[in-house]
Structure formats: C-alpha cells, structure tokens
Amino acid sequence: MTEKRFNSLPGFGLTMGYTLLYLSVIVLLPLGGLMLRVLQLSWPEFWRLATAPRALAAYELTFGASLVAAGINAVFGTLMAWVLVRYEFPGRRFLDALVDFPFALPTAVAGLTLASLFSANGWLGRFLVPLGIHGAFTSLGVVIALTFIGLPFVVRTLQPVLENLEHEVEEAAATLGAGRLRTFVSVIAPTLLPAVLTGFALALARAIGEYGSVIFIAGNKPFESEIAPLLIVIKLEEYDYPGALALALVLLAISFLLLIGINLLERWARRRQG
Amino acid sequence: MSIELRNVTKRFGGVAAVNNVSFTVQEGELMALLGPSGGGKTTVLRMIAGLEVPSSGDLFIRRQRVNDIPVQRRNIGFVFQNYALFKNMTVFGNVAFGLKIQRWRRQDIAARVAELLEVFELTGLERRYPHQLSGGQRQRVAIARALASKPSVLLLDEPFGAVDAKIRQELREWLVRLHHELNVTTIFVTHDQEEAMEVANRIVIFSRGNLEQVGTPREVYEQPANEFVARFIGVMNVLDLEVRSGVARLHELEFPAPGLADGQRVRIGFRPYAVQLASDVAQFRYRAVIRHTFFLGIMLRLELELASGLILRARITKEEYARLGLADDREVSFQISQYRVLGNEAAALAPEQAVADPPRLAVTDNL
Numbered sequence: 001m002t003e004k005r006f007n008s009l010p011g012f013g014l015t016m017g018y019t020l021l022y023l024s025v026i027v028l029l030p031l032g033g034l035m036l037r038v039l040q041l042s043w044p045e046f047w048r049l050a051t052a053p054r055a056l057a058a059y060e061l062t063f064g065a066s067l068v069a070a071g072i073n074a075v076f077g078t079l080m081a082w083v084l085v086r087y088e089f090p091g092r093r094f095l096d097a098l099v100d101f102p103f104a105l106p107t108a109v110a111g112l113t114l115a116s117l118f119s120a121n122g123w124l125g126r127f128l129v130p131l132g133i134h135g136a137f138t139s140l141g142v143v144i145a146l147t148f149i150g151l152p153f154v155v156r157t158l159q160p161v162l163e164n165l166e167h168e169v170e171e172a173a174a175t176l177g178a179g180r181l182r183t184f185v186s187v188i189a190p191t192l193l194p195a196v197l198t199g200f201a202l203a204l205a206r207a208i209g210e211y212g213s214v215i216f217i218a219g220n221k222p223f224e225s226e227i228a229p230l231l232i233v234i235k236l237e238e239y240d241y242p243g244a245l246a247l248a249l250v251l252l253a254i255s256f257l258l259l260i261g262i263n264l265l266e267r268w269a270r271r272r273q274g
Numbered sequence: 275m276s277i278e279l280r281n282v283t284k285r286f287g288g289v290a291a292v293n294n295v296s297f298t299v300q301e302g303e304l305m306a307l308l309g310p311s312g313g314g315k316t317t318v319l320r321m322i323a324g325l326e327v328p329s330s331g332d333l334f335i336r337r338q339r340v341n342d343i344p345v346q347r348r349n350i351g352f353v354f355q356n357y358a359l360f361k362n363m364t365v366f367g368n369v370a371f372g373l374k375i376q377r378w379r380r381q382d383i384a385a386r387v388a389e390l391l392e393v394f395e396l397t398g399l400e401r402r403y404p405h406q407l408s409g410g411q412r413q414r415v416a417i418a419r420a421l422a423s424k425p426s427v428l429l430l431d432e433p434f435g436a437v438d439a440k441i442r443q444e445l446r447e448w449l450v451r452l453h454h455e456l457n458v459t460t461i462f463v464t465h466d467q468e469e470a471m472e473v474a475n476r477i478v479i480f481s482r483g484n485l486e487q488v489g490t491p492r493e494v495y496e497q498p499a500n501e502f503v504a505r506f507i508g509v510m511n512v513l514d515l516e517v518r519s520g521v522a523r524l525h526e527l528e529f530p531a532p533g534l535a536d537g538q539r540v541r542i543g544f545r546p547y548a549v550q551l552a553s554d555v556a557q558f559r560y561r562a563v564i565r566h567t568f569f570l571g572i573m574l575r576l577e578l579e580l581a582s583g584l585i586l587r588a589r590i591t592k593e594e595y596a597r598l599g600l601a602d603d604r605e606v607s608f609q610i611s612q613y614r615v616l617g618n619e620a621a622a623l624a625p626e627q628a629v630a631d632p633p634r635l636a637v638t639d640n641l
Contacts, residue, residue, distance in 0.1 A: 168358035171325055174345045175352040176372035176419070186371070190362035 034252070038245045049246035054222050055231060058247075061139055062228040063254060066207035069146035074200040077154025078192065084155070085162040099155045102148055111216030114145055118217070137219030142227060145213040150203030157199035161192060194270040201262040208255050276301040276427060276459040277322060282331030284317050291317045293483040294331070299427075299461060299476075304453045306470035307463045309480035310506070315463045318480070319429050322461065324348045336426055351420030351458075353430040357412050359404040365391070365415050366400040372423045390418040393455075410441055421458070430462040434469060446473050467507050471495070479503055501616045504543050509575070511549075511586050512616065515540045525582035526560060529613070544613035546575060546589035551608050553598040558607035562586065567595075567602055576600075578608065 038046065049055070084096050102110065118125045118135025128135055135141055165188065173183040211229040218225040228251050235244035277299040284292040292314040299305050307315035320326040321333060324345030333340050340348055360368050366387055373383045391397045394414040404412055413433070420428060433449065434442045450473055453460050464470050470477050471491040479486040479494060479502075487499035498504035505512065515522035515529060517538045522531040531540060552558050562578035565585070574595050576588045588608065590600075600606065 166356070166358060168354045168356060169360065171345075172352065172354055172358040172419075173360075173371070175323060175325070175348075175350060177346045177375040177423070178371070179346060182375065187360055187362070 031252075034245060034248060037241070038249050041242050041246065045242070046246050046249075049243045050250050052243075054226070055228070055247055055250075057223045058226050058228040058231045059250065059254070061142060061226065062208060062251070063258075065139060065142040065146055065227070066204050066210075068143050069150055069207050070200050070204040072143075072147050073150045073154045073203045074196050077151055077199060077203075078158055078196055080151075081155045081158035081162055085159055099152050101152075102150075103152050107149060107210065107212030108216060110148060111145055111213035114148060114213065115141070115217040118144065136217055137221075137225065139218070139225045141217040141219065142214050142225060145217045146207040146210055149210055149213055150207050153202035153206060154196070154199030157202065158192065158195050161195040165191060190269075194266050197262055197266040197269060201259055201266070204262070205255065205259060208251070208258075276303070276336060277461070278332075278334040279318070279322075280332040280334070282318070282321065282328045282333060284314075284321060284326060285329045290483050292321070292328075292480075295480075295483075295485045296331075297478055297485060297488050299459060301459055302457050303459055304450070304473065304475045305459075305461045306474035306477045307461060307480065308467060308470040308477050308506075309465065309486075311465055312482070313465075313480040314483040315465075315478075315480045316431055318478075319431055319461060319463050322427070323350050323352045323429050325352070349423070349425050351417075351422075351425035351428045353413075353416045353420050353428070353433060355432040355435055357404075357416040359412060359415060359419075361404050364401050364403055365396060365407070368404070368415055369419045369422050371419065376423055386422060390422060393452075394418045410445070413445070417452075421456070425458070427459045427461065430460070432464060433462050434464065434466070442469075449473060471507070479506065481506070501541070501543065504614070504616065509546050509587055509589075510543045511546065512541060512543045515542060525584050526580060527584070527610075541616040542613045543616050544610055546587045548610055548612040549578070549586060549588035549608050550611050551576075551588060551590060551594075551598065551600070551606050553600065553604070553606060555605055555607045558609040560609065561605060561607050563605050564600060564602050567600075578606070 041049070080099065084092060084099075115136045116122050118128065118141060119137070120126070120129045122136070125135060133140070135144055169187055169191075170183050173187050178186065209229065211227075211233070214227050215230055218227065218230075220226050220230055228247060232244045232247050232251075235241075235247065278296075279298075280296050282292060282295050283290055295314075295318065307318055309315045317326060321328050322335075324340070324343065328341060335348065335350075360371065363371065369387045369390055370383050373386060378386070387400075388397075391400065394417065396411065396414055396418065399407065399411065404415070407415065417428075417430075434445055446469060449460075449462075462473070474491065476488065476490055477494055478488050481502050487494055487503045489497070489499075494503055494507050498507060501512070504510050513524050513527065515524045515527075515531075517523075517531050517534045517540060518536055520531060520534070522529045522534070522540045522542075529540075529542065534540065550558065555561055560580065562580045564576050565579045566577040568575040568577075572592055574590055574592060576590060578586045578588055580586070586608075598606075
C-alpha cells in the first residue's frame with residue numbers, strides 16, 4: 001500500500017491534522033469533560049437536579065424566549081435584508097454596517113442600554129410602562145435582548161441568497177400573469193425559505209447561549225425572568241457543581257435536538273430546488 | 275397584423291438602446307431579430323413583452339395599443355435565455371402556473387398540461403424538478419410554460435444560446451416544426467446570422483439600436499440594404515478602391531468607373547460565389563494562389579492570395595473543385611462576375627453591377 005494518489009491541493013495532511021486538533025481541543029474536549037462529570041451523578045440524582053421546578057421554569061423561559069426572538073428576527077431580518085439588497089437609497093451602506101452592531105457591542109453594554117431604555121423612566125419605557133408594557137426586568141425583556149443580539153444572523157445569511165436571486169424568474173412569473181404578491185408568495189419565498197431557516201437556526205443557537213445582555217435587562221426573578229444559563233452560574237457560585245452540570249447537559253441536549261430538527265427542515269426545503 | 279412597432283425608441287439614461295424603430299410582424303410569422311450583441315434586439319423583444327416601457331413611440335399587438343398595458347395582461351409567452359424556470363416547482367407546477375393564475379378549472383389545467391407535455395415530449399416528467407432535467411428538457415418546459423395559456427405571440431430570447439452545436443441544430447429544426455404545427459406568431463432573438471437565415475420567415479436586422487433592414491432571408495442576403503447588412507449576413511469581400519483615369523483600382527484589381535473623378539474612393543463588395551475560377555492561369559485576367567481550403571459540406575470556401583498579398587474569398591462546389599483539379603498552393607486565374615458598389619454604412623447600395631470583363635452573369639445563388 002505504498003501507492004500515492006496525486007492531489008493537486010498540497011497540504012491535506014497538515015491542514016486536516018490541525019482541523020482535528022483544533023476541534024478536539026476547542027469543542028470535543030470540553031464537551032467530553034462535561035459528560036464525564038455528569039456521569040459521576042447517579043441517574044435519580046441527575047433527574048432530580050435536572051427537573052427541579054426552578055430549572056424547568058428556566059428552560060421554558062430560555063427556549064421559549066429564544067424561539068420567539070429567532071422567529072421575530074426571521075421575519076424582520078428577511079425584510080431588512082430585502083430592503084438592503086433590492087433597493088438603492090441614500091444611506092444604504094450605513095444601514096448595512098449598522099446591522100453588524102449587535103455582533104460587535106459587548107453584550108453587557110447592550111443589556112445595560114436596553115434595560116435603561118425600557119425601564120420606567122427610560123426613553124421608551126416612559127411611554128410603554130403606562131400602557132402596561134414592561135420591557136425591563138420581565139420575561140419580555142429577555143425576548144427584547146435576544147432579538148437584539150440575533151438580528152445580524154438572519155440578515156447576513158439572507159443577503160447573499162437575495163443577491164443571487166435570478167431576476168428573470170420574477171419576470172417570468174409576471175409574463176405568466178402573476179402580480180407582485182403572487183410572485184413573492186409562489187416564487188421568491190420558497191426560494192428564500194432554506195436561507196431563512198438557516199438564519200433562524202443561527203439566531204436561535206445564539207439566543208439559547210446568550211447570557212451577558214439578558215441578565216441586565218431580565219431582572220432575574222426565579223420562576224419568572226431567570227434564564228437557564230444564569231441558573232447555571234448561580235449554581236456554580238453556590239458550589240453546586242452537579243446541579244450546574246445537569247442543567248448544562250439538558251440545555252445542550254435540547255439545543256442539539258432543535259438544531260438537528262431545523263437542519264432537517266432546511267434540507268427538505270433545499271432538496272426541492274436542487 | 276399581429277404586432278406593430280411605430281417609431282419606438284428606448285433610452286437607458288442618455289443612451290438610446292433602440293432608436294426610432296418601426297416594423298410589423300404578421301399573424302403566424304416566425305420572425306428573427308438579428309444583430310450583434312448590444313444591437314438592441316433583446317430590448318425590442320422585452321418591450322413587446324412589456325418588460326420594458328418604450329421611451330417614445332407606439333406598440334400595437336393585434337391592433338391594440340399596448341404601451342400602457344402591464345406585462346401581466348399582454349397575453350404573451352416569453353422564453354428567457356436561461357429559461358428562468360421556477361426551481362421550487364415540478365414540471366407540472368411550472369407549466370400550470372399561468373393557468374392557475376387565470377383560475378382555470380382543475381381538470382382543465384390537468385388536461386392542458388398533459389396536452390402540452392405530450393407535444394413537447396415531456397410526458398412522464400411531470401413530477402421532476404428543474405434541476406433533475408437536461409438542458410434540452412428545461413428549454414422545452416420553458417416553452418411549454420410560455421405557451422400554456424395560448425398567448426397571441428411567443429417571444430424567445432436567444433433560444434439556442436445555451437446548448438451545444440449538435441443539439442442546437444436539432445432545436446432549430448424542432449422550432450420550425452413546432453411553429454408549423456401551432457402556427458403561433460413567434461419572434462426570437464439571435465446573434466447568429468446562420469440561425470436566423472435557417473429558421474425565420476423574415477429577419478429584422480439591428481445594429482447599435484438602429485433597424486438596418488427587414489426582409490426574408492433571401493432578400494437580406496441578395497439585396498442587403500447597406501454595407502453593415504452585407505457584411506453581417508454571409509461572407510463578403512469588401513475592397514476599398516481609388517479612381518485613376520476612369521478606372522477604380524486596388525493593387526492589380528481594376529473596375530471600370532467612367533465619369534468618376536481621379537482620387538475619388540469607391541468601396542465595392544462581392545460574395546465569394548461571384549469569384550469565377552479556372553485552373554488555366556491564362557483563362558481569366560487575374561491570377562492568385564489558393565492558400566487555404568475550408569470544407570463546408572457540399573461547398574468549399576477558398577482563400578485566394580494575389581501577388582500583391584491581397585486576400586479574397588471564393589466559393590465553389592465540391593464537384594467543380596475536383597473537375598478543375600484544384601489544390602492548396604495551386605495557381606489559378608479568376609474574375610469577378612458580380613459586385614456591388616457600397617455607399618456609406620447607412621446609405622442604400624447602388625444596384626448590382628455587371629462587370630464588363632467579360633460580362634458573365636450566369637452565377638446563381640446557391641445558399
């Protein structure tokens with residue numbers, strides 16, 4: 001077996017080696033460590049820790065708020081990407097750059113800013129709180145923060161897809177008698193669907209793991225506005241490592257299942273258009 | 275008549291892509307819009323479809339002025355160069371799309387689609403998606419989709435552009451047959467003069483936004499309206515002559531030019547078939563050496579090099595070539611039996627002239 005296959009790209013061995021090493025050290029090793037630590041727990045003990053009422057409330061808030069935020073971003077992010085790609089207007093490049101803002105801003109700063117905006121005497125809270133809309137220190141605040149940090153994912157995923165959209169396809173629909181709305185619903189939207197799902201998945205993944213911005217705006221009341229990542233931190237601070245690990249594993253498992261589900265959905269949507 | 279353009283101009287920014295163009299297309303015609311790229315032919319097609327709005331001028335479809343009628347209500351079928359199929363729909367969905375919009379009844383749609391798929395040899399592929407089809411099949415789906423709701427005119431943008439030479443030939447024949455069967459007024463855009471000559475009943479020739487000539491393939495070949503058409507359609511030898519003492523000359527070639535002043539320049543053009551050859555170097559007035567022979571099936575094209583280095587192109591049948599015993603690097607004699615005096619690009623040509631030396635006009639056009 002000394003035969004060597006010719007490969008026009010050099011360095012496969014080296015780059016592949018690095019890739020495996022990198023993934024192992026950065027991703028697999030911590031995950032494995034987590035699993036090992038959890039395995040030290042007995043099953044009933046794990047179950048008790050993982051399904052404590054306070055933990056259940058935290059999961060519900062984390063995943064519920066993340067899904068809602070990713071959903072909001074999927075709709076409005078698509079709209080923004082559409083506007084940024086399809087129309088020429090003054091200040092377009094500036095708006096385009098603004099989209100990346102949540103990427104760059106330290107999340108703690110974002111959280112503080114949002115909290116002060118929506119608190120009872122903040123710029124927005126001043127008008128919203130009298131209407132009964134409490135944006136700060138409630139579960140609504142969690143959704144607001146997660147929406148803020150997830151926006152760029154949808155926009156940046158959709159932009160290249162929109163740019164590559166064949167203009168002729170829309171014209172073809174028009175020559176066949178389709179109006180703008182019909183063309184969008186029947187022709188454009190199905191083409192965009194896989195990319196929207198990808199953006200949704202990315203925003204969701206980001207939201208589930210988000211910590212910094214949420215803790216400043218959520219108020220962090222147990223059973224009401226306490227997210228799962230925060231609960232983990234609290235457990236760690238109490239030196240309750242088994243409790244933190246159990247929560248972490250559940251969070252990981254649900255995220256994994258959600259992402260697999262979205263990936264399958266995305267595949268299904270993509271398969272129909274080659 | 276089916277379609278009429280009256281003084282239609284289209285400007286993009288300040289540039290006229292189509293400049294004051296008028297022509298008509300009769301019901302049931304198969305018309306080619308021909309010209310080099312950037313000539314404005316696709317813009318004309320898109321204006322007929324309603325995908326572009328003329329800057330000025332009027333456009334009529336079946337005697338109705340359609341300038342202000344949006345593309346959705348023009349009842350035209352348009353086939354895009356890249357087909358523009360709906361990737362998220364099956365073949366059935368693509369062909370049925372227009373019918374669904376027109377709210378046809380379910381069973382009528384099914385019947386019409388089945389009928390079209392039969393005509394276009396696509397039966398059995400109803401449930402395939404575009405990415406599962408070959409290039410030829412995609413094009414047929416695109417045409418079937420365009421024809422589904424029985425449009426008054428079928429418009430095709432470079433229909434043969436995206437396929438290889440062999441399939442192209444089949445597609446040409448197929449388009450002619452299809453047109454014969456369906457008898458729908460058809461206009462297609464092409465930059466390939468051979469394609470236009472072979473497929474179309476009539477040809478509209480564009481260059482740089484201007485309409486140069488409208489006519490049957492035979493008319494534009496035999497009576498080109500100007501030098502542009504003459505050079506664009508088929509092969510033509512063009513000579514730039516200068517008059518000296520009543521004779522227009524270029525190197526050893528001389529043409530009688532009685533009444534023309536000395537120093538005046540004259541351009542003439544002649545088709546390769548107008549060059550008569552003889553193996554006897556003394557038979558005709560001029561001599562040349564055969565440099566290359568191009569085999570074009572039944573015809574051969576020869577490149578002749580004169581002593582002065584001037585290159586002329588001649589055309590001859592295979593039989594004649596064999597009878598004269600010609601070969602590359604052989605010396606031959608020749609004469610030019612027919613030529614045209616060319617004006618400026620825009621000016622119409624002078625009537626065909628016979629040469630006095632000796633006047634043999636027995637040359638026929640065997641295009």
